[in-house]
Amino acid sequence: MTAKKAALTIVDVTLRDGSHAMKHAFTEEQIRDTARGLDEAGVPYFEVSHGDGLGGSSLQYGFSAIDELKLIAAAKEVCQQAKISVLLLPGIGVKEDLEAAVTAGAEMVRVATHVTEADVSKQHIELGRKLGLKTVGFLMMAHMAPTAKLVEQAKLFEEYGAEIVYAVDSAGALLPYEVTEKIGALRQSLSIEIGFHGHNNLSLALANTLAAIDAGASYIDGSLRCLGAGSGNTQTEVMAAVLDRLGYETGVDLYKIMDVANNVVAPYMPRPQEITGGSLILGYSGVYSSFLLHAGAAAKRFQVDERDILIELGRRKAVGGQEDLIMEVAAEIARS
Template structure:
């Protein structure tokens, strides 16, 4: 089974109070994500809300700029989000852009039937459609199965469950997706929020139950307590031998850029602590090794994270070689 990651940093920014991601910052995000081999990059909502930030309306000029930011030879594709009730025929030009690989419909359970004509309309124009059931923690399995059957019949290519409230627990995630897999003929996706600190655990359980698409964001940036941290989850996928295609160092460096550009935090050291933990957890490094590496980094005028990234890029062939190299360094340190 091939796991695919979708980054939702730019689209989620719409829900973060005070977040202002200008065009240059958006270019950096898309460029870095494409270099890191992230499969899908969601850049915002398609709407007529002109005058708001770019991510709230996604005018064609913005989409073209984001398309140009994808590196040559990259397989990354852009994604747009749409509220079905806001659909207008004039949006088709944007949604049919060759760099847009998917349009996701944001669907409350009570609005399922109203969304079906929009799914059919988009499919008639050759657009790949994902039906995203929001606030899935409020729905029971039978409601979700009925939702699934209806949107598949309308032509949906993907079905997503969104834990919009960050309230799902791993057993519930496993149960939902196990049963949903039995009734679904399309790829399944999961959009976790991290309100209870369970985004990673829920995403792992979702994958084990057959989910192929997982959403995350840089540094977990997003509504409320945030989303699944995409750089952390890329490392988890690597460690579980589920996927090694994602450039974790590129994601960490991009997260650092995003942190300085538009992610606010009360502790200036929190970024480094979190990102150091990703690499030390990935390679199972103990505190003695990390202390030695930290002293080496300080003697060279670097932060520990900088040295870990250097080691990752220069000596990493696999975890065994990295651990061996780290042990050698600790012995001479």
């Protein structure tokens, strides 16, 4: 076996990014069983919240079947060592949501903004630090900004007090050389740790994760069986195996992480996380991965091709928070 390299921290997002694929309908039993498996496998952090973060349960983004604070508390009940992370998008989640999440058991917050809008996060980053949370800046849709702009925005997160900054490939649109460039620039420009969150819409999530690690990322995201928006994320159990082969220390037990993926998560998945026509177009056109199910519903309602909807959304440079634009675009296509 190859000599071990520097340690990496895996953050599993099955119970947050997977909420998109589950239509925000996780049960407390599913949360407990998955959280217990992640904890026993040695995953240090895993995320629990609505797919669009704290406060995301709404008509705009989709209502949660069960209040996310109950889900966080359910996960906390079964954890011996793993710590629970939550996602917060300023403007969707508010400070009171974060305080309530901490009471429920959260120990990490990832404050997420569009790649050019880190300036809206200051109060949330500062609150995360004040509450004693591991506090992370999460720059979404990283493919939509030049590397210099990404670095500029990451420096704002660092200035506000973030301990880690992520480049987030929300659309699964980045190619490995682009990841290398962006992560490398962040590593050279910041004194804090760097993370990477990938989506698999172009079948590049694992390749991009490895490129990120080579360029200096030390926090990396994955989801069990790829359960996540679009075609899902870097597959946690596969990533753990590959990283072990490469000699990286993650602290994750391969057999145990495989067992929770295959015996717990797979049975409740609504569908396999395949690269379909729609999810492929997400990556091809650079559209937010969580738009996939919304686009499918709009295509069915207006009897148009979901690929046409997604291509047009990409042309308009739609970003997270503009889900209402999906129906508008579908209606326009139907009239044309």
